[in-house]
Amino acid sequence: MKKTENLVVIHLSASAVYAVIGQVVSASDIRIMGVGKVASVDFYQGQIRHWDRLKSSIRQAIQIAEDMANCRVHSVWLSLSTPELVSKNSVGNVIIEDERVQTKDIVNALSLAKTKDMPSNYYLMHHSQQGIYVDDQEAMVDDAIGMYANKISVMYHLMMMPVASRQNIQKLLQECDVSVDHVLFDAVSTAEYSLMPLEREQGVCIVDIGASTTSVCVYKENKLIFTGCIAQGSLMVTMDISAEMNISMVEAEKLKKRHGTVDVSSIDPGQFIMVRPVGSTDEITVNVHNLAEIIAARYVEIFKAVFGEVIDAGLFDYLDRGVVLAGGGSAIRGIIPFTKKLLNMPVYLTNPHDAISAYHHNEDEIFKRLSSEVNERELQTAFGALLYSQSDQFRYSEKSSPDALTQSKVTGLMQRLNNVLKRVL
Numbered sequence: 001m002k003k004t005e006n007l008v009v010i011h012l013s014a015s016a017v018y019a020v021i022g023q024v025v026s027a028s029d030i031r032i033m034g035v036g037k038v039a040s041v042d043f044y045q046g047q048i049r050h051w052d053r054l055k056s057s058i059r060q061a062i063q064i065a066e067d068m069a070n071c072r073v074h075s076v077w078l079s080l081s082t083p084e085l086v087s088k089n090s091v092g093n094v095i096i097e098d099e100r101v102q103t104k105d106i107v108n109a110l111s112l113a114k115t116k117d118m119p120s121n122y123y124l125m126h127h128s129q130q131g132i133y134v135d136d137q138e139a140m141v142d143d144a145i146g147m148y149a150n151k152i153s154v155m156y157h158l159m160m161m162p163v164a165s166r167q168n169i170q171k172l173l174q175e176c177d178v179s180v181d182h183v184l185f186d187a188v189s190t191a192e193y194s195l196m197p198l199e200r201e202q203g204v205c206i207v208d209i210g211a212s213t214t215s216v217c218v219y220k221e222n223k224l225i226f227t228g229c230i231a232q233g234s235l236m237v238t239m240d241i242s243a244e245m246n247i248s249m250v251e252a253e254k255l256k257k258r259h260g261t262v263d264v265s266s267i268d269p270g271q272f273i274m275v276r277p278v279g280s281t282d283e284i285t286v287n288v289h290n291l292a293e294i295i296a297a298r299y300v301e302i303f304k305a306v307f308g309e310v311i312d313a314g315l316f317d318y319l320d321r322g323v324v325l326a327g328g329g330s331a332i333r334g335i336i337p338f339t340k341k342l343l344n345m346p347v348y349l350t351n352p353h354d355a356i357s358a359y360h361h362n363e364d365e366i367f368k369r370l371s372s373e374v375n376e377r378e379l380q381t382a383f384g385a386l387l388y389s390q391s392d393q394f395r396y397s398e399k400s401s402p403d404a405l406t407q408s409k410v411t412g413l414m415q416r417l418n419n420v421l422k423r424v425l
Contacts, residue, residue, distance in 0.1 A: 006033065006071060009385040010058065010173070011079045011186065012043045013378075014212035014235060015328070017054070019061035019076075020382040021069040023359055027390035031359040032383070034069030035373050036061035045212045045231050046082025046161075048168055058176045068366055069359075075179045078169070079385045081186045081208070081215045083231040085125070086160045090117040093153050101134075101144045101152055103399060109154035110400035117158060123166040126185045128224040129397040130155040142396055154400065157224045159185045184388060185227055186381050187215035190326045192391060193384030194350040195219065204321040207306055208381070209329025211235045216306050220318050224393070230305045234329030237298045244294050245286065251277045255291065256332070262299050263334025264292045295332065302329075303342055322346030328378055356383050 004025050011018040019036035038061045042054035062073050092109030114124055131140030133153040144152055166183070173180050190208045200219040208215040212233045218226035237260075241252035259273060271288040310316050322345040325335060330349060339347040358370035373379060388394050 006069075007386055007389055008062075008065070008073045008076045008178075009079060009189075009382040010061070010076045010178075011189075011379075011382040011385070012169075013210055014041060014044045014233065015210075016040055016378070017043070017057045017061045018379060018382050019058075019065040019073075020379065020386070021065045021071065021073070022383075022386040024386060024389060027387065028355045029357075030355050030383070030386050030390075031357055032370050032374055033071070033359040033361075034065035034067070035370065035379065036064030036066075036068075037378075038064070043080075046080065046084055046165065046229075048172060051172065055172055055175055058173070062176065062178065068361075068370070073178055075181045076173065077182045077184060077385050077389070078173065078180050079184045079186045079189045079381055080169070081210060081213045081229050082161055082165065083213060083229050084161050084165055085185065085227065085229045086119070086122060087227040088117050088158050088160075089130070089225060090114075090156045090158050091153050092116075092156065093151065095151050096149045099148055101147050101149050103145060105152060106132075106145065106154060106399045107402055109152065110156065113154070113156050113158065118160055121163055122160040123163045124158060125161045125166065125183050126159040126188065127397055127400065128157045128159075128188070128393055129400060130157060130223040130225070142392065143399070145399065156400070157227065159188075159227055184385055185215065185217075185229075186210075187217045187227060187229070188224065189384035189388055190215075190350075190381045191217050191219070191224075191384065192388040192393075193353050193356075193380045194324050194326050197222070199321040199324070202320040203318040204324060205310060205315075205319050206324045206326060207303075207330075209234055209302065209325065209327040211328065214302050214306055214327075214329070216310065218310060218313075218315050218318065220315075225318075226310065226313050226315055228306070228309045230302070230309075232298075232302050232305060234327075234332070236302075237295055237329075237332075240294050240298050241291065245284070245291075247275075247277060247284070251275070255286065256295065259286070259288055259291060260295050261292050261333040262296045262338040264289065264296050266334060267292045292334075296338065299332070299335075299338065300342065303339065307343065319345060322348065324348050324350060326350045326377070326380060331377060350377070350380060353380075353383065353387065355387060 009020045021034040023031040038057045040057040042050040090113040092113035132144045134149045187208045191206045200222045203220045210233045215229045238252045267289045269289040274283045276283045352375045361367045
């Protein structure tokens with residue numbers, strides 16, 4: 001029988017709190033057992049707006065997922081985005097003292113990289129190991145433990161956030177009676193769900209358009225080489241519509257979803273619709289072409305900000321496979337032709353992942369609900385975190401964690417005990 005484990009992901013966004021419980025069989029077989037979704041506006045642009053309300057929403061989302069999965073949650077993986085993110089490619093150079101590379105050398109490499117490149121008031125939110133140079137070899141290896149070497153250089157992509165912000169989030173989750181096993185930058189989670197191996201190898205940028213932030217990752221030669229996050233998202237589109245047309249945010253959101261598009265050229269300038277705001281007896285006239293112009297203008301600003309950072313990093317020409325769009329903000333009509341024209345490169349939307357399926361519950365209603373939710377765009381980041389737990393990227397990066405030293409000691413002890421038992425028996 002295959003060994004399975006249940007993992008829980010909490011994804012914090014500006015529009016909702018998501019809790020997902022998955023039975024992880026393998027990287028190609030992840031079964032969703034429970035999903036809790038609670039609307040919330042209390043986590044905005046990476047900041048906690050209202051402590052007690054957000055805590056209540058997290059608890060409620062966990063409770064819904066627990067009831068569906070018929071289990072209890074004690075620890076979680078947390079996925080989030082924040083414009084406070086500071087990211088950097090770094091290296092830890094280590095002299096090998098015991099001829100062969102050991103776990104302690106990899107752990108030491110990350111420590112040296114952090115000391116060199118992480119500000120003292122920042123916390124290492126998430127890191128990705130890019131590869132290891134052994135001595136003077138030209139090609140990197142993924143795992144050097146056990147190799148004979150004089151020195152190693154471990155390459156990392158570090159993702160950092162302010163210590164105070166990390167402490168606040170951790171304390172909040174503790175008050176929800178759960179501990180945090182890992183914190184993931186949400187675009188990395190989404191990338192795990194969305195990107196194909198060939199795209200990562202040839203060069204691709206994933207843009208995750210959320211409600212209050214837009215997150216970005218760039219991969220090349222199957223390595224994460226750039227991450228960023230800007231304080232703009234689809235909620236700003238709604239704000240623009242509300243301000244320009246003098247209607248409420250609720251009405252602006254409805255108008256955006258029902259009639260909005262970024263493909264201005266597809267709309268007849270003479271097309272009008274009549275809209276009656278809730279609670280009003282008067283109708284207002286909306287020019288659909290004008291609506292599209294308002295929406296398109298904000299998306300231009302979002303993409304300019306995102307790709308301005310990519311260009312500044314000198315990576316725009318690395319994107320041989322173009323751009324993959326994800327997040328709720330990518331659901332706006334006309335986004336593919338609009339972005340292709342704007343960036344002059346291939347653009348794709350994420351598709352459902354074959355590894356994600358609904359768990360076969362005894363209750364038909366729960367199974368039907370999960371079967372529909374496994375294809376929802378808003379849950380892709382949480383599903384991606386489950387996939388990331390089985391990825392090579394996570395496995396290699398974990399060997400740099402201080403926890404790896406404890407695991408190495410336990411493994412060494414078990415091996416010694418086994419050797420003793422063999423001699424005795």
